[in-house]
Amino acid sequence: MIEITWQYDPDAPARRAEPATAEEAFFSLQRGNRAFADLGRDGGHGRYVIPVAAEELGFGQVPGIAPLQTPSAALLGCADARVPLELVFSQSANDVFAVRVAGNVLDGASVGSIDFAVTNLPTLRAIAVVGHTGCGAARAAMDTYLDPASYVGLSANLPLRGIVDAVTPAVRAADMALRAHYGASVVDRPGFSDALLDASVVLNTAIAGDAVRRIFADHLHEGLGVAFGVYDLASRLVGLPNQHDEWRPGLSSPPGPDETAGFLEQVVTSVYIRRLLEI
Ligand SMILES: [Zn+2]
Numbered sequence: 001m002i003e004i005t006w007q008y009d010p011d012a013p014a015r016r017a018e019p020a021t022a023e024e025a026f027f028s029l030q031r032g033n034r035a036f037a038d039l040g041r042d043g044g045h046g047r048y049v050i051p052v053a054a055e056e057l058g059f060g061q062v063p064g065i066a067p068l069q070t071p072s073a074a075l076l077g078c079a080d081a082r083v084p085l086e087l088v089f090s091q092s093a094n095d096v097f098a099v100r101v102a103g104n105v106l107d108g109a110s111v112g113s114i115d116f117a118v119t120n121l122p123t124l125r126a127i128a129v130v131g132h133t134g135c136g137a138a139r140a141a142m143d144t145y146l147d148p149a150s151y152v153g154l155s156a157n158l159p160l161r162g163i164v165d166a167v168t169p170a171v172r173a174a175d176m177a178l179r180a181h182y183g184a185s186v187v188d189r190p191g192f193s194d195a196l197l198d199a200s201v202v203l204n205t206a207i208a209g210d211a212v213r214r215i216f217a218d219h220l221h222e223g224l225g226v227a228f229g230v231y232d233l234a235s236r237l238v239g240l241p242n243q244h245d246e247w248r249p250g251l252s253s254p255p256g257p258d259e260t261a262g263f264l265e266q267v268v269t270s271v272y273i274r275r276l277l278e279i
Pocket residue numbers: 078079080102103104132134135136137138
């Protein structure tokens with residue numbers, strides 16, 4: 001049995017240690033994700049208890065008084081039902097300011113939501129963009145990129161087009177990097193579309209992380225940082241593929257514009273992408 005419990009014990013009220021720095025906040029998220037990922041590894045068994053302060057759930061000592069909003073992290077994730085951000089990071093109520101939109105794309109609403117958290121919630125220590133493998137929004141962008149004629153059918157659907165258009169630059173860059181590294185014949189490999197999809201997801205998430213860092217640059221300091229990571233649906237780890245590990249857990253600082261090409265090279269030559277390509 002696998003059990004994940006939010007626990008309020010009135011005899012031992014949760015005393016949540018608020019992270020004092022961005023580094024501490026990222027560490028808390030990473031530790032929570034490792035705990036979530038580890039559930040079930042022991043032969044399908046595991047239990048994880050997340051202590052909750054009654055006040056965070058609205059059970060304040062004074063009836064009728066709403067709790068203050070005191071998250072330590074703002075997360076921009078995908079709307080995908082398989083990526084519930086609080087569960088993925090083993091967080092409690094009032095820990096995460098969660099913004100979810102298909103493809104974790106930046107638009108007026110998602111950036112405006114993060115802006116609200118940055119300017120109004122002084123407990124905020126971390127902002128993270130969290131993509132995920134097998135993303136349907138990235139797949140829609142990839143499908144129209146690989147079959148441009150299909151874009152005509154999409155063109156009149158303005159809301160969906162906005163999401164596809166936002167992800168397409170990452171798809172194009174990932175495709176070019178795969179062809180540059182493995183040759184044009186890489187497109188004939190059975191796993192090409194899976195590899196292109198997840199390389200696109202990783203790059204799209206990194207680009208969004210870099211954009212968020214630039215948008216909120218004036219607010220960033222030791223007490224508020226920006227990072228990104230990709231949730232691997234198979235391992236349940238938030239991290240990145242690299243040359244040594246299938247999926248290296250952890251949240252990372254987004255690559256800047258001058259580092260993007262090198263970062264993408266690391267992604268397309270990673271253990272994970274090579275496995276998908278069967279190279
Ligand atoms: Zn998605």
